[in-house]
Amino acid sequence: MGDAVRELSSADLAGFVAVAGSGHLTASAAELGISQPSLSRRVARVEAQVGAGLFERTGRRLRLNARGRAFLPHAVAVLDQLRDGTVKVHRLMDPEQGTVRLDFMHSLGTWLVPGLLRSYRSVHPHVNFVLHQDAARPLAERVLADDADLALVGPRPVGAGAAGSPLGWAELCSQPLAIAFPEDHPLAAAGPVPVSLEQVGEEDFIAMRPGYGTRLLLDELLQQADLQPDFVFESMELSTVAGLVSAGLGVALLPMNDPYLAPTGVVLRPLEPPARRELGVVWRRDAAAAPPVNQFRRFIVEQETVGGATGAPWNGGGEL
Incomplete structure (x- = not known):
């Protein structure tokens, strides 16, 4: 059993999941860009690992049996976890290809956020943004919980930016x-x-x-x-x-x-x-340094106008 565990790879699991979805070795092999015999060997290794056949074979079609249906969600979960981990590593390495999780208040979704994203993506077109809207207080809590990298909020959350606070703060403008x-x-x-x-x-x-x-x-x-x-x-x-x-x-x-x-x-x-009303950006100070996030945060603070919309000055100071 130990040898089987070592021999089983993410490619094997991906092959099993592909066949479970399509029901055909030929179609799944073409989708994965491998030969049908290679895919058959991958599925066989998975079945050897779990110690049971996972498909019922009817002609050329393969249907998951009860054992296969029980195993499928676990295989998908393993692949999802591996994918999520890989994405997180990439976020820490490449400021031009990574992801920024940006939260903002509803009132900023009509002018400030569109202006920032439009300007930033014109220079860094391959950075991906995951956006979320909510009230100011839950947004700060999401940053603290590491559900978001940055949040555009107002007013300044209590203590943000002060010595000992887990939240960093940079004021962008004041209305x-x-x-x-x-x-x-x-x-x-x-x-x-x-x-x-x-x-x-x-x-x-x-x-x-x-x-x-x-x-x-x-x-x-x-x-x-x-x-x-x-x-x-x-x-x-x-x-x-x-x-x-x-x-x-x-x-x-x-x-x-x-x-x-x-x-x-x-x-x-x-x-x-x-x-x-102060408007600013908050982030979690003890978060791992992610180049895409740091680069976008500096871009925000260095802007000369609020979203390019009003000509009102940003306060370019604040902790970075």
Whole structure:
């Protein structure tokens, strides 16, 4: 049994899986680019390893028997694990051929992320990106759990970038925050004059769901002002929040200078005292150095404009 284990290869398992899928030696051999006798020997080695025949042969067709059906998922799992391990090694070696797992908030999917990917892929076309959207807080947790390499979030996660924190942080830009009013609201007449939260404490609020970046900022500001307004609707999209403000359902906290957040029928008044939404990138400091990830992270921080969309400056500083 020990000798059989040593002789069994991933190619043998791949041959068995191919035949299990097609039911034909000839077709599977052509798919694998080998001769039919070579494939027959691979399947025979697998059957010798497990100590039983795995196929029922009817004419030229091979069908998995009960033993083959029991063994198939384990063979597939071994090949998947080997493939995943190989991909991870390649990610650590080649910055031009690897994979970057990039997470980002929903509100950045319309302008910041497309601009970054378009610019980066024009220079590094063979880098693969695995993308994921979520709220700010779960995104930071995904980075810590090594489910993502980088996350574009705002505001800055608590402690990120500080000495001893497992999360690195680089700020990319900062947006002033404002209260959004329907254009026929009495407080909208003052235009761009700053407004305090106390002036809108009795208003109905439309907000992002708990855990989303702008909602985290709003909750902190309301706590500081000792206010508890009514939330008439909670959304996953800032564009929806802005649209419902324009419909007269309430007021909202929105970032200014967002290139894709300019609905009609809404007046933005900056907050007094001023408050801002930081946008930045986080990563796990103790993660193995992966050249594709490091190269893309440096590219992000070195950009002169936010996604090429607004001309607003990045803060190119921060830890790399």
